[in-house]
Amino acid sequence: MELIFFKMPNSNAKSHRGHRGGQEAGRRELVSRSLQSVQHCLQDQDFGTAYAHYLLVLNLAPELKNDVRETFQFTLFKWAEELASLARIQDLFNCYEQALELFPNDEIICNSMGEHLFRMGFRDEAAGYFHKALKLNPDFADAKENFYRVANWLVERWHFIMLNDTNRNLIYQKAIEKVVRSGCRTVLDIGAGTGILSMFAKKAGAPCVYACELSKTMYELACDVVAANNMEGEIKLLHMKSLDIEIPKHIPERVSLVVTETVDAGLFGEGIVESLIHAWEHLLLQPKPKNQDIGTEDCGQVIPAGAIVFGMAVECKEIRRHHRVGIQEVACVHLAETVEFCSPTRASVNSEETIEPYTTEKLSRVPGGYMPLTEPFQAITVDFNNLEELKSLATRKPCKISIPVTRGGVLDAIVVWFVLQLDDEHSLSTSPSEETCWEQAVYPVQGLPDYSVKPGDTVMMEVCCQDCYLRIQKISVLTSEYGMDIERENTLASGNEAELCSALASLQTTNTLDGMGQECMLESTEIALLNNVPYHECFNAAIGKVLSSLIPTRESLSMDVDGHDREMNFEKSQNKNSLYTTHDPLYVLDVSEGFSILPIIAGKLGPVKAYSSVEKEQHQIALNIISEANHFPKETLEFWLSHLEDESVVLQRPKSDKLWSIIILDVIETSGLIQQEVMEKAAISRCLLHSGGKIFPQYVVMYGMLVESQSLVLESAVQGTEPTLGFNIAPFINQFKVPVRVFLDLATLPCVPLSKPAELLRLDLMNPYLNSSNREVKVQVSKSGHVTAIPFWYHIHLDEDIYLDTSSDSSHWKQAAVVLDKPIQVQLGDELALNIQHYKSNVSITVKQ
Numbered sequence: 067m068e069l070i071f072f073k074m075p076n077s078n079a080k081s082h083r084g085h086r087g088g089q090e091a092g093r094r095e096l097v098s099r100s101l102q103s104v105q106h107c108l109q110d111q112d113f114g115t116a117y118a119h120y121l122l123v124l125n126l127a128p129e130l131k132n133d134v135r136e137t138f139q140f141t142l143f144k145w146a147e148e149l150a151s152l153a154r155i156q157d158l159f160n161c162y163e164q165a166l167e168l169f170p171n172d173e174i175i176c177n178s179m180g181e182h183l184f185r186m187g188f189r190d191e192a193a194g195y196f197h198k199a200l201k202l203n204p205d206f207a208d209a210k211e212n213f214y215r216v217a218n219w220l221v222e223r224w225h226f227i228m229l230n231d232t233n234r235n236l237i238y239q240k241a242i243e244k245v246v247r248s249g250c251r252t253v254l255d256i257g258a259g260t261g262i263l264s265m266f267a268k269k270a271g272a273p274c275v276y277a278c279e280l281s282k283t284m285y286e287l288a289c290d291v292v293a294a295n296n297m298e299g300e301i302k303l304l305h306m307k308s309l310d311i312e313i314p315k316h317i318p319e320r321v322s323l324v325v326t327e328t329v330d331a332g333l334f335g336e337g338i339v340e341s342l343i344h345a346w347e348h349l350l351l352q353p354k355p356k357n358q359d360i361g362t363e364d365c366g367q368v369i370p371a372g373a374i375v376f377g378m379a380v381e382c383k384e385i386r387r388h389h390r391v392g393i394q395e396v397a398c399v400h401l402a403e404t405v406e407f408c409s410p411t412r413a414s415v416n417s418e419e420t421i422e423p424y425t426t427e428k429l430s431r432v433p434g435g436y437m438p439l440t441e442p443f444q445a446i447t448v449d450f451n452n453l454e455e456l457k458s459l460a461t462r463k464p465c466k467i468s469i470p471v472t473r474g475g476v477l478d479a480i481v482v483w484f485v486l487q488l489d490d491e492h493s494l495s496t497s498p499s500e501e502t503c504w505e506q507a508v509y510p511v512q513g514l515p516d517y518s519v520k521p522g523d524t525v526m527m528e529v530c531c532q533d534c535y536l537r538i539q540k541i542s543v544l545t546s547e548y549g550m551d552i553e554r555e556n557t558l559a560s561g562n563e564a565e566l567c568s569a570l571a572s573l574q575t576t577n578t579l580d581g582m583g584q585e586c587m588l589e590s591t592e593i594a595l596l597n598n599v600p601y602h603e604c605f606n607a608a609i610g611k612v613l614s615s616l617i618p619t620r621e622s623l624s625m626d627v628d629g630h631d632r633e634m635n636f637e638k639s640q641n642k643n644s645l646y647t648t649h650d651p652l653y654v655l656d657v658s659e660g661f662s663i664l665p666i667i668a669g670k671l672g673p674v675k676a677y678s679s680v681e682k683e684q685h686q687i688a689l690n691i692i693s694e695a696n697h698f699p700k701e702t703l704e705f706w707l708s709h710l711e712d713e714s715v716v717l718q719r720p721k722s723d724k725l726w727s728i729i730i731l732d733v734i735e736t737s738g739l740i741q742q743e744v745m746e747k748a749a750i751s752r753c754l755l756h757s758g759g760k761i762f763p764q765y766v767v768m769y770g771m772l773v774e775s776q777s778l779v780l781e782s783a784v785q786g787t788e789p790t791l792g793f794n795i796a797p798f799i800n801q802f803k804v805p806v807r808v809f810l811d812l813a814t815l816p817c818v819p820l821s822k823p824a825e826l827l828r829l830d831l832m833n834p835y836l837n838s839s840n841r842e843v844k845v846q847v848s849k850s851g852h853v854t855a856i857p858f859w860y861h862i863h864l865d866e867d868i869y870l871d872t873s874s875d876s877s878h879w880k881q882a883a884v885v886l887d888k889p890i891q892v893q894l895g896d897e898l899a900l901n902i903q904h905y906k907s908n909v910s911i912t913v914k915q
Contacts (some may be wrong), residue, residue, distance in 0.1 A: 074447050097127045101134075104141070112348055113145040117161065126379045131168065137167075137173055146182065158182060173202040177209040184212070189219050190282035197801075211908040214804040221284040221802035223781060224503065225259065228798065230780040231503040232789045234494060238327070239266045239791060245323055246270035248523060249363040252321040254278070256308040256341055257328040260795050261288035263299045267325065276317050278304040281307050283802075290798045304817045305436070308341050320351045323370045324801050331426040331496070332507035332536045333373055333448075339456055340367060340534055346453040346826055354449055368450045375484045375536065377447045381475035381526045384435035385427065387597045388590040389479075389510035390517075396599055397606035397667050402695035405688045410588050410903035412512040423537050424506040425590065425872035429481060429498035431814040433875070438517055439477060440469045445529045446536065464528035464539070465544070467713060476518040480527065480538050484508040506717035522546030567848035580881070586688040586839060592661045592735045594878035601870055601878070605762070606667050608864035609654070612760050613672040616652055618729055651675040652727040653720040655706060657747075659732045661685050668728065670700040677706040679716060717750045725756035733766050734872060738807040738882030740766075740829070742907040748831035763830045763862045763870075768827040770911065772898060774851040774889075775817035776908055782885040804912075805887075809880045812857050812873055820892060826858060826902050827909060840903050842914065847896040856911050857881055884911045 100119045107116035124131060142165050142835035149158040162179040178418065180195030193216045199209035206221035226817050228234065243265065246253070251273050255264040266273045279285040285305040292301050304316055311321060324345050328336040345355075350366035388393065388411040394401055410421055428437055445467065449455050483496040483506045496504035511517065524544040530537050588596070595601065654668040654676045664690065680686055686705050693703045710716065720726060729751045733744050750899055751761050779785065783803045784796040824845045830836040859873040859881045872879035890913060892898060901915040 067113065070770045073310065092365060093749050095125055097123050097130070100126075104137075104830065107514070108137075108141065111139055111144075113148060116141045117145045121164060123641070128168075134537045135169070135172070137170075138169075139178075142175065143669070146178070150182065150185075155186065158855060161583075171202055173199040173209060173737050177206065180212060180216075182207075182913055184216055192216055193220050193283060194678055207905045207908060210908065212805065216693055217802045217804050218433055218808075220281070221287075221600070221799065224806075225886070226784055226803070227503040227781050227888075229260065229262070229795060230789045232791075233501060235262065235791055236788065236853055237488065237492050237494055238263060238325075239270075240321075241492040242266045242325060243270040243457070244489065244491070246272045250322045250367075250847055251363050252276075252319065252817060253323045253325060253343070254308070254311075254321045254345070256324055256326040256345065257336070258288055258303070259327075260283055260799055261291050261301065261303070262790060263325045263327065264288075264297055266298060266792050267323070268300055268694070272323075274321075275301045276304065276321065276638065277301055278306055278308050278311060280305075280307050287798050287802075291793075291891070294798065305824060308349070309344050311862055313349065315695065317349070319348060320338045320366065322351050322366055323369065324350055324366070327370075329373075329484075329486065330371075330507075331505045332422075332424050332482060333375055334534055334536050335422060335533055338450075339448075339531065340458055342410070342450055343453065343456050346456070353453075353757045370486045370488045371451055372447065372449045372487045373484045374447050374487070375482060377445045377482045377529075377538065378442045379431075379440040379471070379477055379479050379519075380438055380479055380481050381438045382429075382432060382478045383434045385508060386476065386478045388425075388594045391593055391596050393597060393599065394753045395601040396596075398670055399602075399663055399666050399692065400695055401596075401663075402583075402691045404695075405691050406513075406583050406585050406690075407485070407588055407593060408512050408585060409510060409586060409593055411510050411586075423539070424507040424509050427481075427508050428502075429506045429567065431510050431811065433811045435474055436481075437473065438535075439473050440525060442474055443467065443469050445482065447778055454458070457522065457669055459531040460534075462530070462538075464530035466526070468524050468544075471519045471521055471523040471525060472672060472777045475518075477511050477514070477519050477541075477543065479507040479511055480525075480541065482509065482538065485582075490527045500899060507536070509541070511541050514541075514543065515838075516543075520546070524650045540634075548734065576708060579618050584687055584691055586661075586684050586686075588661050591878055596661070596663070598876050598878045600874070600876050603662070604864055604868050604870055605664055605730075606671070608762060610667050611673045611865065612728055612758075613652060613668075613674065613894065617672055617756050643863075650724070653677070653724060654728045654730075655679070655720070655726050656730070656732050656885050657706075658728040660677045661688075662730075663689070663692065664730055665689075665703055666696065669693070669698055670696065670742065673722070674727075676702060677704050677709075677720070679706045681707060692833075698863055717747060718753060719754060725759065726751075726754050727756065727759045728762060729754065730762045731761075733763055733831070733862060734879055735831075736879055738810065738859070738872070738880045739806070740907045740909060741809060744907055745829070745831075745834070745837075746906075749834070752832065760865075764862050765828060765830040765836075765863050766860055767825055767861045767863065768829070768909070769823045770856045770884075770900075771819055771863065772821040772824045772845055772847065772853045772892070773815075773817040773819055773852060773855050773857060773883075775815060775855050775883075777816045778855045778883055778885050779889075782807060797899045805884055806882055807885055808882045808884055810857065812881045813875070815838050815857070815883075817855070818849065820851050820853055820896075821845050821847055829904070837904070839905065840901070843900045843902055845898045845900060847892045847894060847898060852891050853886065853898065853913070854889045854902050855883045855885045857883035858909075858911070886913065 068638055100123045104116045104119045107119065120141055142161060146158050146161060162801055165175050176195045176199040180192040180199065182196065184192035193213065196209050196213035196216060198207055200213055208457060246267055253267040253272045253275045255277035258264055258279040261277055264275050264277040277288065279288055282305065289303055292303065304311065309318060320875060326338065328338045328341060330336050351364065352366060354365035388413065391407040410424060411423055443893045446465065448459065451880060488492045496506065498506050525548050526543045526544060528539050651673045654665060654674050656662055656664045656677065661680060662678065663679040666676050669676045673887065678689060680689065689703065731744065731747055731751065732741050734742055748761055783800045784790065787794055788798055824843060862870040862872065871877065873881055901912045901914050905912045
């Protein structure tokens with residue numbers, strides 16, 4: 067509805083006052099009628115029309131803002147939900163922009179706008195709204211949790227570690243100083259981050275410095291950093307990829323130096339090859355010809371000048387349990403041989419998508435350590451100042467490498483590191499033996515029939531650069547018993563049958579099992595979960611106890627819930643009019659995230675109809691194959707999401723007239739944090755249980771202890787100007803620090819314990835009245851020192867007797883830690899009071915001074 071007001075000419079002052087009074091009365095009448103319409107629309111759940119009326123009211127009567135704020139927010143959020151469900155994204159954002167014009171300092175609207183942006187993938191923009199909401203109200207818990215989660219996406223944690231690496235910063239500074247002082251005049255910093263390399267160049271005396279950064283958050287941060295260091299007019303910052311820079315549109319001329327550190331643990335993974343090919347072709351001066359004495363200012367060059375990549379075969383139990391399923395049976399469930407599980411690093415070989423072919427580990431801190439099986443070998447070298455060599459990287463044939471085994475063990479991975487040669491004088495190593503900010507690239511070995519090696523064996527592989535990734539592939543082992551020169555199984559098309567069999571047995575390749583059975587790709591955390599035997603055995607025992615208490619005629623079953631023979635004797639029960647025919651089955655729902663065999667475990671324990679919430683088709687196929695291998699009746703296992711009309715409402719009755727016996731929830735993320743909305747899910751689940759039914763877990767106890775850990779401090783925030791060589795960067799990047807570090811391994815975390823473990827919090831999913839959102843815990847100091855962090859972990863209680871420890875060696879969960887803003891000095895015998903607050907899925911731990 068469009069309202070048009072006509073202004074009539076005034077004949078005199080009296081008529082003017084009368085007209086103005088009439089306008090005021092009309093305004094009040096219109097506002098009153100619109101407010102009444104709002105109420106009718108809200109009763110009818112017509113949120114769009116109600117919102118339109120509110121806009122009219124607040125534009126005509128801004129003095130009513132405080133009176134209608136809460137109902138306006140409610141209307142806006144409901145209307146936004148409708149618009150989102152209809153994919154009317156532009157209309158949704160327009161509504162929020164209108165709302166923020168009316169309430170520019172409303173932290174709740176800011177936070178809600180950020181949530182919608184984040185769901186749609188606009189992380190930079192979402193962070194801005196969360197940050198603004200926190201500035202408006204620093205105690206706003208929702209905005210705080212949202213900002214912490216998005217900050218990890220926007221400013222990755224390695225920025226803090228790298229900026230705190232004084233040696234790395236110093237070596238880069240010296241290399242840049244050397245070339246600038248030799249006559250280099252124009253510099254382009256590709257992937258500038260905070261702008262520290264650009265500032266090194268400017269401080270060294272480069273007249274013209276340009277820097278490009280694609281991330282909006284990092285670009286804006288770099289602008290603030292450059293301005294704070296009084297270089298605002300001297301370094302030109304560009305918010306774009308280097309591939310999009312044009313001359314003279316963005317920079318006036320070709321530059322004589324490109325500086326960059328767009329390298330990852332696998333060297334090429336951040337696109338350095340592609341960006342340097344483009345730079346040499348379009349942005350850099352021609353390289354200095356060999357054996358010619360030409361000034362530096364007339365030639366182009368790159369820092370780093372090149373790199374040497376090294377590798378080594380290792381045994382590492384931690385890598386193994388995250389990338390290979392090492393069990394054939396768990397909790398009486400047989401894992402069918404026809405299902406071959408693999409992690410994404412193996413799936414990347416045949417995938418049409420570009421999947422990173424390696425994972426990363428800081429080997430010096432990997433739980434259980436690692437054992438070298440070969441000497442380090444040189445895998446590949448690259449000259450970043452040679453355009454033809456860079457171009458040939460992606461097209462050259464894979465290089466075949468054979469490395470002798472020097473120590474017997476289990477071949478779990480090829481680990482890779484590199485030496486970054488900044489120039490002929492300065493270099494940086496990412497070796498696992500060096501104490502640096504770098505992790506190493508890990509190529510897990512998968513698909514071999516036997517992973518054992520001994521001295522005299524040979525590990526063979528191919529090395530290439532494909533899709534901007536360093537790939538180590540076709541890893542195989544040639545055993546010492548059969549010294550035949552064989553690199554492929556299919557090359558032995560003829561010859562003595564015995565010789566052929568022996569040679570095939572001696573050559574283990576990643577292709578051995580290809581084409582056999584069903585391949586099922588699992589995330590590395592899902593493989594670690596499948597390998598977690600205590601986890602499945604505990605669930606087996608706990609589920610058995612619940613089912614045995616609910617089954618009405620236990621004589622018809624043969625069960626031993628103590629763990630000796632948990633399989634149901636189906637033949638016997640059928641002969642005695644089994645519960646499958648005489649009673650309704652018990653309903654079990656597993657809504658834990660990812661791949662889970664818990665429904666199959668439940669199905670083996672009694673007359674159960676088990677529902678799995680796995681989504682991926684290959685996961686469903688794998689579970690069906692495992693079910694068949696365990697002789698399940700087809701009706702025992704079903705996939706829950708296929709029964710739902712609305713997949714967003716996962717928690718509902720199994721049937722209109724039935725309730726669940728067991729609901730399995732994911733309570734703890736593998737990162738070490740409490741799952742989002744877990745208490746809300748528990749509240750719904752309690753309403754869906756029949757008498758005697760249980761939620762698993764029933765309750766969770768959080769433990770923590772006081773520690774002194776310089777590593778956690780350096781990984782959480784930049785420590786002043788000293789590590790950044792006098793440049794003022796810390797206050798700006800530290801805006802994105804988060805108080806909690808996740809994905810920790812307490813077993814190898816460099817720290818000094820200053821107290822014994824203490825119970826911090828209890829979350830009861832079955833009895834919420836036992837929960838406290840705020841409690842004080844007093845912790846006795848057992849060793850003098852400086853408290854810098856409070857690591858925490860959980861005991862996940864399936865019942866009073868059975869629990870899982872997320873800090874155990876077999877745990878697929880990692881741990882987390884709260885890092886204090888400032889260290890607290892403590893003495894032996896002191897008592898430190900901790901304030902524990904639980905709000906939704908966020909737990910805050912603060913020290914009471």
